[in-house]
């Protein structure tokens with residue numbers, strides 16, 4: 057078995073992992089900082105996806121002179137978060153984002169400019185224009201720049217490496233990890249770990265996440281004793297499913313007043329709008345609310361699409377038809393140039409025909425609970441980026457995930473590096489051979505993984521009910537047992553944690569919609585925290601936020 061030693065092991069090479077690695081190395085140049093990344097570094101993770109012209113990162117620079125400042129930004133996060141974002145963490149994001157972005161600019165990130173100053177755009181959940189962009193490649197360029205900087209100061213990378221579990225010493229301190237290097241078992245010994253594995257969209261049949269986003273980070277952290285918070289909240293929204301390019305349809309496209317039809321050729325939105333709610337106003341609201349959220353009447357668009365698909369009136373590729381031919385080519389080129397060109401390259405001319413639009417899982421608000429320094433509460437274990445929870449509440453301002461990766465990637469990298477400096481690495485690999493032997497799922501397990509993707513999509517995305525969630529728990533409990541591969545185990549564990557959080561929250565709030573509890577309830581102004589209990593089963597507690 058391959059064994060590798062380092063001082064700080066950073067698991068994940070997206071925007072959060074890259075920032076953490078850079079800061080960890082910069083803080084203590086004498087330490088060995090190593091990143092373990094599935095796939096190729098710079099190409100894996102959600103950060104590296106190219107999306108529409110709206111893909112951006114927030115910081116309250118006030119370049120647009122609209123009066124933006126950290127206090128307004130802070131208030132936006134708290135309000136959009138529906139009272140469930142951690143005020144301490146939000147304050148840090150609001151106060152430190154400009155510094156972290158300025159450092160990115162100094163390293164070479166060149167945000168789009170107008171009249172010599174970076175341009176800031178208004179995204180959903182924001183009172184002011186504060187999103188900076190690099191075309192549809194904001195995250196990709198951030199990672200490219202951070203990668204160059206990190207490798208330049210000595211950070212090492214182990215690519216094609218999927219970590220499946222953490223190792224601890226006899227005193228409960230995290231001192232290593234195990235997984236696969238290609239097809240070969242690998243074990244790492246280290247002084248500290250930063251989990252930066254991103255989200256888990258790949259556990260759902262329809263998603264816009266790259267391979268490897270399967271929630272391994274949550275499963276590993278949970279098994280190690282960390283707490284998970286706000287797990288019921290994640291973003292699902294409309295994306296193109298045909299042509300098959302997983303491209304998100306953002307605000308400006310809804311302003312074009314698309315015609316939505318089902319497989320029978322019928323318009324259906326009005327059927328799902330209650331009396332007194334005008335479908336045209338619902339489409340207008342959708343222009344300022346990309347992901348599904350019960351915060352506004354835009355929710356009827358997503359509910360309508362989801363229900364049509366579930367009633368088998370969807371298109372061939374699990375979508376509905378989206379038609380903006382009435383606006384003409386010139387308008388499309390002017391108002392949505394990246395979207396228009398991207399789809400055209402993929403073979404669909406929006407000016408001439410309709411496309412298929414489905415609902416896909418995009419990214420996660422909840423995750424591993426952290427303190428101000430990315431510390432998880434488990435000695436030696438830190439986390440940053442989308443794998444963490446608390447920075448966002450039941451919903452989040454558009455553009456805040458990338459900010460999170462920089463502000464908390466910076467803090468977690470620094471804290472882990474200083475921790476490892478004081479706590480030297482230990483050999484954690486002896487005796488881990490047994491762990492390595494069954495990592496890859498067998499044929500029966502592959503079938504279960506596929507089945508889970510359908511089940512999780514049906515019961516745990518837009519419309520949630522107690523019956524559906526119990527269905528998920530029944531499936532998980534039937535198959536979660538000793539001796540299964542870690543890939544399947546992580547999948548089932550994550551499904552169980554999500555379903556438990558959703559079942560417990562008997563209300564609708566932000567991105568969480570319970571059809572059997574459609575209203576928000578003040579009694580639920582609390583967040584749900586899940587941790588492995590002494591019996592080995594998940595234990596849930598609730599607490600007021602802040």
Ligand SMILES: Cc1cc2nc3c(=O)[nH]c(=O)nc-3n(C[C@H](O)[C@H](O)[C@H](O)COP(=O)(O)OP(=O)(O)OC[C@H]3O[C@@H](n4cnc5c(N)ncnc54)[C@H](O)[C@@H]3O)c2cc1C
Nearest residue numbers: 068069070071072101102103112219254441442455457458
């Ligand atoms: C289409 C799309 C559009 C988006 N638009 C925006 C936007 O406009 N603004 C915004 O703020 N956010 C946006 N987001 C969300 C944002 O991109 C992500 O939240 C953010 O990039 C996450 O960064 P990260 O570093 O935490 O994780 P990621 O970038 O997902 O990186 C995770 C890393 O972990 C690795 N990894 C995963 N599992 C393992 C494992 N078991 N072992 C080893 N390595 C592993 C992956 O290979 C990858 O390198 C968007 C997301 C998507 C999908």
